[in-house]
Amino acid sequence: MTLLSRSGLAAVGVLLAPLAGAADDAEGTSGHGGHGGHDYAPPALSELGGAIDMVDQSGLPFTEENFLGHYSLVYAGYMECLEACPLGVGTVQAAAAALSASGLETEAVFIDIRAPRLDDMTGGMHGHDKDHASMMKPGAAGMPKTGPEIRREALGEWAEEKGGSLRVLSGTRKQVRGTVQAFMVRAEANMARNAEAGPRLNHTTHVYLIGPDGAVKDLFYHDTPLDEMVAGVEAAAAKG
Template sequence: MTRLIAIAGAAVLAALMGGIWLLTLGGQGDDGFAQCRASVVAGGAGSIGGPFELVDETGATVTDAQVLDEPALVYFGYTYCPDVCPLDLARNVEAVTLLEDRGYRVKPVFISVDPQRDTPEQLAEFTDYLHPRLLGLTGSEAQIKGAAQAYRAFYQVHAPDAGDKDYYLVDHSTFTYLTLPGTGFAEFFRRDDTAAQMVDKVQCFLDAR
């Protein structure tokens, strides 16, 4: 029962954080992609994203330039997430598959906010199950914090369960970020966006490049 309450609380907090983040949105901006989005980030799209250095599923250190070398959908979460992350990532990879059917290639990327448990090996097993091209990234606490701050992604690690020190939850925001080579951050998607809605919006951005 304690775990169920904790899980429910984490889900509510994630939704609240999403709502807080959305309060920073304004109207359409004057840019080449204005016709593709209904809103823009306060401060401009350039205020989201930036350089990062993380560790991929093979244990190799990679940079944002290496990872985001093609259009990508980036999501922050963790493999031990009980409900939200698997559902969001399943939707993201469904969108990637639908885009492939239309002739567009987009890379799905998953950045862990739980470096203690999400080793490269753990990430590889998790991502391979969801999609063969889903790229999992982890790193040191400092590396993950840097990437999260660049994308304004919130996360907070809870204390371990009293009866199981290896069990704990991580609250985190649940946005998916569309990035484009040469442009950087272009758009975000909320949890209630469907795969079909994402596909149409991503295609608009890709056609407008």
């Protein structure tokens, strides 16, 4: 996938570092259908993860240490996505719920990769969603809210609409860039606009399985069937 320049990505509210093509890891790539019919090779599991610094929809800090002690199914995309993200997020939520109900504690996590500028009073939403106009009111101590704060509140509402079982991570451009690099998310701006969602971001659609030790154990895709995703997590847990 060809990535746009930094200036091109800035136009849609996110800065992502170009990533070199990642080859298959002979010792540990997703065993779920090879590339799953996708035209890009999955990165090596050993290359994924590391230090991150984000906030969740409640405004609480979220770092790599928040992954410890349980399994996490992590999907990276953006709130306005109307194609891959709704399917991926729905499957991740359903899988996490089924696994937790069976006694294997699993959290569904969504990383929002569209990071607005600090002075972007639309929160990177480009004014397409009038329901979030109330978020323009002052924040703490009467100070204006920043673009990331406005977007975080919108993400909180979005998560509630999905049942409230989804941990949604967002942040400043610097924070999002660091997380995108840690998980080798590839993205490119598509300036074709959608009346509802604004400019599009084409992005990779991996679902990362993170184990209780904080390491990435396996990869799925947004369109991996629910039963296959659940079975994959169970298989990873059986290996310890």
